[in-house]
Amino acid sequence: MRHSILSLALNALSGHRRWQPTWRDAAPKPAYDVVIIGGGGHGLATAHYLASRYGIANVAVVEKGWIGSGNAGRNTTIIRSNYLLPGNNHFYELSMKLWEGLEQELNYNAMVSQRGIVNLYHSDGQRDAYARRGNSMRLHGVDAELLDREQVRAMAPFLDFDNARFPIKGGLLQRRAGTARHDAVVWGYAHAASKRGVDIIQNCEVTGFLHDGGRIAGVETTRGTIRAAKVGMAVAGHSSRVAALAGFRLPIESHVLQAFVSEALKPLIPGVITFGAGHFYVSQSDKGGLVFGGDIDGYNSYAQRGNLPVIEDVAEGGMALMPMIGRLRLLRAWGGIMDMSMDGSPIIDASPVPGLYVNAGWCYGGFKAIPASGLCFAHLLARGEPHPTAAALRLDRFERGYLLDEKGQGAQPNLH
Amino acid sequence: MRLPCPFCGPRDSAEFAYLGDAAIARPDAAAPDAPRLFYEATYLRDNPAGPHREHWYHAAGCRQWLVVTRDTTSHEILAAAFARQP
Ligand SMILES: Cc1cc2nc3c(=O)[nH]c(=O)nc-3n(C[C@H](O)[C@H](O)[C@H](O)COP(=O)(O)OP(=O)(O)OC[C@H]3O[C@@H](n4cnc5c(N)ncnc54)[C@H](O)[C@@H]3O)c2cc1C
Ligand SMILES: [Zn+2]
Numbered sequence: 478m479r480h481s482i483l484s485l486a487l488n489a490l491s492g493h494r495r496w497q498p499t500w501r502d503a504a505p506k507p508a509y510d511v512v513i514i515g516g517g518g519h520g521l522a523t524a525h526y527l528a529s530r531y532g533i534a535n536v537a538v539v540e541k542g543w544i545g546s547g548n549a550g551r552n553t554t555i556i557r558s559n560y561l562l563p564g565n566n567h568f569y570e571l572s573m574k575l576w577e578g579l580e581q582e583l584n585y586n587a588m589v590s591q592r593g594i595v596n597l598y599h600s601d602g603q604r605d606a607y608a609r610r611g612n613s614m615r616l617h618g619v620d621a622e623l624l625d626r627e628q629v630r631a632m633a634p635f636l637d638f639d640n641a642r643f644p645i646k647g648g649l650l651q652r653r654a655g656t657a658r659h660d661a662v663v664w665g666y667a668h669a670a671s672k673r674g675v676d677i678i679q680n681c682e683v684t685g686f687l688h689d690g691g692r693i694a695g696v697e698t699t700r701g702t703i704r705a706a707k708v709g710m711a712v713a714g715h716s717s718r719v720a721a722l723a724g725f726r727l728p729i730e731s732h733v734l735q736a737f738v739s740e741a742l743k744p745l746i747p748g749v750i751t752f753g754a755g756h757f758y759v760s761q762s763d764k765g766g767l768v769f770g771g772d773i774d775g776y777n778s779y780a781q782r783g784n785l786p787v788i789e790d791v792a793e794g795g796m797a798l799m800p801m802i803g804r805l806r807l808l809r810a811w812g813g814i815m816d817m818s819m820d821g822s823p824i825i826d827a828s829p830v831p832g833l834y835v836n837a838g839w840c841y842g843g844f845k846a847i848p849a850s851g852l853c854f855a856h857l858l859a860r861g862e863p864h865p866t867a868a869a870l871r872l873d874r875f876e877r878g879y880l881l882d883e884k885g886q887g888a889q890p891n892l893h
Numbered sequence: 894m895r896l897p898c899p900f901c902g903p904r905d906s907a908e909f910a911y912l913g914d915a916a917i918a919r920p921d922a923a924a925p926d927a928p929r930l931f932y933e934a935t936y937l938r939d940n941p942a943g944p945h946r947e948h949w950y951h952a953a954g955c956r957q958w959l960v961v962t963r964d965t966t967s968h969e970i971l972a973a974a975f976a977r978q979p
Contacts, residue, residue, distance in 0.1 A: 717938070717939070717940035717941075718940075718942055721939075726933075726937040726938065726939060726940075727937070727938070727940070728936040728937055728938070729938065729940060730913065730938055730940050731940055731942075731965070775911050776906075776911045776947070776963075777913070777914075777940060777945055777947065777965045778965050778968070779942040779965050779966045780965065780966055780967055780968050784894045784906060784968070786905065786906060786907035819935075819936045875932065875935075875936040876929075876932045876936075888935050888936055889913075890913075891911055891913070
């Protein structure tokens, strides 16, 4: 069905009882041109762009649980393109531009809200670093504004500007950044891909690969064998496990990141605010809850739940920034398993095994990347060569020494 | 999560610093394929779901490096020993 004001009005008049499912829950066929493993944002976006931009619609997305049950449904929904390094910078800006036209393209309300993000700085050195980042962004055509203390105060008067250890001296603002409704992004891409003929197959876990003379020829799943000319993996925190099924290793560790939601408040926080002196970031959902998070727990994990020291650390960061939240009750906390790559940047490339392609290593910034990742991965699968905007995200960069290390931390995933 | 330090006893994981996979050994720099071996040791990881032998440093305790065997799917600690022990 197409969504419009008319369809909304008609459904409202009939008590919202006649809405049709927005995408088809398909059963596996014996063979496809392309099988994509993982029904998260990246997998579904890839299928959508394969069908809509590259004319390949004989595609299946296979998901071991239900679509959006991974990180696509458990992140803090921040979208931005305030990256320093060329390579990252271009890529995330392509994503930002795609977000800006996403709802029209998908005919689905993903509640993209460009409320702005401000990264606070607390020292002269940090201001210089943010000025450099802002300049790098502007040189690449991305919007950035360096704010002083009074400009930040006008936006967010409730912050603790005179904190004894970390006084707020200003911030780097990207006005086009913001948030999007994460489940709606998943459903929107599913809706658009399914309409073009893509099969979305749930409760279908990939357990092995079919080989044909050294090439990947399909996948073994819990719902039978599916043959495919090409297979793409977009399995977020499980990339190492799927790569192991195909017989290779990746420059990746899996780590847990926690997030939190408070009880609902009246509108308070204008956009996204990040604490520059520690790791804490916060925004306010449309229902009024504060949505926030901080560091990863810091050790390999597939447990999908975190531990208390990080909860305490995040709460301390929040209290340092806005002491008033000490009176607030926390409603929920949860964890998601992410690929942490060895340089903190993602990988979109062919794998060492012909016929299998890798989309991985999104660390904790992969939600904002969904549109560009889908487009570039679709390009790679369709054409067999990298999309120009994802040329820096090759797998061999680790071996050749062309790392994309935004933080300059080296090969230590828990520090990125 | 608490780690059973063989010297200090069970301690909060916040006292420790994490280094990662304990199976990684420094390659022989004189080996003919040393560049490839160093690349693999620096960047590639098994990253298993299940038991994982890993290095933890008891920074806020006895300052020993430990090899801890931990199940990455449950956070359960299966063993802990000083890193120098065979
Ligand atoms: C707490 C938290 C907060 C975050 N906040 C942000 C943020 O504010 N902004 C931002 O940009 N990013 C954020 N991220 C990161 C972002 O959520 C991820 O990088 C991104 O969602 C990963 O891509 P995905 O959506 O495709 O992954 P997922 O939704 O996890 O998709 C992968 C899918 O693959 C499936 N799968 C795995 N193995 C198999 C198999 N063998 N067979 C079949 N299917 C399989 C999984 O079930 C899963 O559904 C956050 C992450 C977390 C955990
Ligand atoms: Zn000790």
